[in-house]
Amino acid sequence: xxxxxxxxxxxxxxxxxxxxxxxxxxxxxxxxxxxxxxxxxxxxxxxxxxxxxxxxxxxxxxxxxxxxxxxxxxxxxxxxxxxxxxxxxxxxxxxxxxxxxxxxxxxxxxxxxxxxxxxxxxxxxxxxxxxxxxxxxxxxxxxxxxxxxxxxxxxxxxxxxxxxxxxxxxxxxxxxxxxxxxxxxxxxxxxxxxxxxxxxxxxxxxxxxxxxxxxxxxxxxxxxxxxxxxxxxxxxxxxxxxxxxxxxxxxxxxxxxxxxxxxxxxxxxxxxxxxxxxxxxxxxxxxxxxxxxxxxxxxxxxxxxxxxxxxxxxxxxxxxxxxxxxxxxxxxxxxxxxxxxxxxxxxxxxxx
Amino acid sequence: xxxxxxxxxxxxxxxxxxxxxxxxxxxxxxxxxxxxxxxxxxxxxxxxxxxxxxxxxxxxxxxxxxxxxxxxxxxxxxxxxxxxxxxxxxxxxxxxxxxxxxxxxxxxxxxxxxxxxxxxxxxxxxxxxxxxxxxxxxxxxxxxxxxxxxxxxxxxxxxxxxxxxxxxxxxxxxxxxxxxxxxxxxxxxxxxxxxxxxxxxxxxxxxxxxxxxxxxxxxxxxxxxxxxxxxxxxxxxxxxxxxxxxxxxxxxxxxxxxxxxxxxxxxxxxxxxxxxxxxxxxxxxxxxxxxxxxxxxxxxxxxxxxxxxxxxxxxxxxxxxxxxxxxxxxxxxxxxxxxxxxxxxxxxxxxx
Numbered sequence: 001x002x003x004x005x006x007x008x009x010x011x012x013x014x015x016x017x018x019x020x021x022x023x024x025x026x027x028x029x030x031x032x033x034x035x036x037x038x039x040x041x042x043x044x045x046x047x048x049x050x051x052x053x054x055x056x057x058x059x060x061x062x063x064x065x066x067x068x069x070x071x072x073x074x075x076x077x078x079x080x081x082x083x084x085x086x087x088x089x090x091x092x093x094x095x096x097x098x099x100x101x102x103x104x105x106x107x108x109x110x111x112x113x114x115x116x117x118x119x120x121x122x123x124x125x126x127x128x129x130x131x132x133x134x135x136x137x138x139x140x141x142x143x144x145x146x147x148x149x150x151x152x153x154x155x156x157x158x159x160x161x162x163x164x165x166x167x168x169x170x171x172x173x174x175x176x177x178x179x180x181x182x183x184x185x186x187x188x189x190x191x192x193x194x195x196x197x198x199x200x201x202x203x204x205x206x207x208x209x210x211x212x213x214x215x216x217x218x219x220x221x222x223x224x225x226x227x228x229x230x231x232x233x234x235x236x237x238x239x240x241x242x243x244x245x246x247x248x249x250x251x252x253x254x255x256x257x258x259x260x261x262x263x264x265x266x267x268x269x270x271x272x273x274x275x276x277x278x279x280x281x282x283x284x285x286x287x288x289x290x291x292x293x294x295x296x297x298x299x300x301x302x303x304x305x306x307x308x309x310x311x312x313x314x315x316x317x318x319x320x321x322x323x324x325x326x327x328x329x330x331x332x333x334x335x336x337x338x339x340x341x342x343x344x345x346x347x348x349x350x351x352x
Numbered sequence: 353x354x355x356x357x358x359x360x361x362x363x364x365x366x367x368x369x370x371x372x373x374x375x376x377x378x379x380x381x382x383x384x385x386x387x388x389x390x391x392x393x394x395x396x397x398x399x400x401x402x403x404x405x406x407x408x409x410x411x412x413x414x415x416x417x418x419x420x421x422x423x424x425x426x427x428x429x430x431x432x433x434x435x436x437x438x439x440x441x442x443x444x445x446x447x448x449x450x451x452x453x454x455x456x457x458x459x460x461x462x463x464x465x466x467x468x469x470x471x472x473x474x475x476x477x478x479x480x481x482x483x484x485x486x487x488x489x490x491x492x493x494x495x496x497x498x499x500x501x502x503x504x505x506x507x508x509x510x511x512x513x514x515x516x517x518x519x520x521x522x523x524x525x526x527x528x529x530x531x532x533x534x535x536x537x538x539x540x541x542x543x544x545x546x547x548x549x550x551x552x553x554x555x556x557x558x559x560x561x562x563x564x565x566x567x568x569x570x571x572x573x574x575x576x577x578x579x580x581x582x583x584x585x586x587x588x589x590x591x592x593x594x595x596x597x598x599x600x601x602x603x604x605x606x607x608x609x610x611x612x613x614x615x616x617x618x619x620x621x622x623x624x625x626x627x628x629x630x631x632x633x634x635x636x637x638x639x640x641x642x643x644x645x646x647x648x649x650x651x652x653x654x655x656x657x658x659x660x661x662x663x664x665x666x667x668x669x670x671x672x673x674x675x676x677x678x679x680x681x682x683x684x685x686x687x688x689x690x691x692x693x694x695x696x697x698x699x700x701x702x703x704x
Contacts, residue, residue: 345442
């Protein structure tokens with residue numbers, strides 16, 4: 001049995017226990033019932049997945065998955081392709097946004113080369129797991145072969161499995177790949193059945209002409225490659241990306257180890273959609289960290305049935321929204337593990 | 353000149369520099385322009401107030417202002433009045449929500465007895481600054497005299513001034529006071545001109561009958577006391593609360609020392625409204641941390657012209673939403689102080 005098949009087989013159904021023991025514990029806390037709103041929801045999700053109201057969060061990891069995209073040749077991004085490599089180096093130097101945000105919330109950053117079109121020296125913090133040197137240009141050819149699509153999923157599984165021995169309580173996903181909103185829009189259009197124009201946005205900063213061109217390129221990619229919406233691995237292969245496959249693999253692997261996953265923005269959500277189409281039980285392990293400014297993210301989240309934690313008009317990727325959401329999930333978990341009950345605190349309960 | 357008058361006189365106009373040197377610095381960072389959305393806005397506000405793009409946040413303090421309310425006798429809260437005292441003790445024991453959340457974001461908690469109907473032993477972390485033993489029942493009499501209203505504002509000023517010697521870069525406001533959504537709704541109705549029914553909510557958990565009764569009590573309080581909407585100190589005296597005056601005083605004092613203030617939920621926003629009516633220059637020093645589940649909070653924020661950072665259905669008070677928002681403002685500030693520029697990181701700029 002392949003690594004992918006093993007992981008999928010190990011994923012257990014988790015039911016989010018909104019009315020059982022976790023709710024009982026929340027109701028005993030010295031606060032008006034329900035007054036911590038969505039933080040109580042995050043606590044409930046975490047405790048349900050871990051199967052305990054005492055589970056704390058110690059080890060937080062954000063995986064920033066990097067890959068290049070042949071479709072960059074079509075001029076669908078405001079930035080040149082070499083920026084993918086340059087940004088990977090910036091992540092490793094600690095001056096990138098994800099480096100700063102991860103330090104702020106106390107998360108470790110693992111950068112993964114899923115298929116950047118450049119060679120890296122092996123360094124601390126970087127996993128070199130190349131599936132290829134950039135994908136094919138989806139405006140003309142498939143992004144990758146079916147074998148490469150499976151390999152990209154397994155990259156996500158391998159890097160997550162590698163971290164287990166260091167301790168891993170909660171995961172955040174992130175991405176880096178110049179032009180990767182283009183394959184993400186193609187995936188979201190294909191898996192939700194929505195019009196390409198509704199799920200395509202400005203990415204890193206296209207103008208009106210740029211966005212029209214991007215929409216026509218995505219339509220062409222779907223026409224030429226004909227991804228089968230009922231076969232998520234086919235969708236990944238035909239119009240996806242190596243880092244998007246890696247993110248989907250992370251979701252599958254995390255679910256198989258009962259680890260909650262904070263999903264970042266549009267690209268990560270495209271990866272999460274693929275994971276949920278491969279195995280719908282993954283869905284309950286996922287938390288949407290933020291709603292991105294990118295068009296179509298809300299459509300992708302609706303398909304997943306998720307309401308994002310944060311709405312801060314972020315549109316950077318890297319895992320930046322995911323780690324900020326992770327910090328708020330951690331606050332929710334601390335409600336269960338650190339707060340006093342009415343009786344412990346000697347506080348009177350409501351009159352009625 | 354009174355302490356209050358001195359503080360008001362010292363408040364300088366601050367202009368939020370969205371297009372000058374701060375924007376220049378943000379544009380040099382190795383990210384697509386504007387891709388950090390509202391975090392860039394928070395960075396801009398902080399740096400504008402501090403007058404520097406290098407200003408860091410080291411000392412964070414949340415002031416949880418406590419007071420009792422005579423109107424509690426009318427049955428407007430689901431909890432008995434003694435819970436105010438009990439919760440103050442819970443804050444000091446470290447098991448309350450604000451204790452947990454403040455530890456999470458690295459903020460110090462200063463609890464202030466502005467007028468609880470109980471005696472406290474002097475202990476570390478509690479400032480005893482009683483203006484009275486609970487306010488008058490506003491359904492029958494004014495909450496307090498004009499002298500007490502001024503004194504309650506000065507309590508906020510004094511406790512903030514006391515903290516300056518320990519270092520104080522950013523402030524969060526918080527409240528504790530059984531029944532204090534009632535005076536807050538009265539203040540918001542009076543200062544915004546809105547219908548009482550539109551600015552009155554369930555507080556800690558009233559049912560439909562409870563809320564109808566609460567609305568009629570607030571209408572009666574406004575009819576009997578006739579607060580003058582053009583005289584914010586009169587509004588505070590007639591239908592306010594000691595801790596609400598304390599919060600307004602905190603806002604005035606923070607502005608006078610060029611310290612940004614994170615405003616918590618409905619009660620804190622009522623206090624902020626009073627501060628801004630006393631001195632409109634205060635407004636630019638204020639950041640709304642979260643939108644509460646309490647009816648009428650959005651109306652109060654609209655009057656201040658603020659969009660909240662977080663929307664998590666919180667309705668607890670204590671400063672819980674404010675410290676979570678403070679954590680996100682800190683992330684915004686770190687964009688300016690810790691991130692690499694395009695040239696530092698060796699990252700290429702956009703093609704266009």
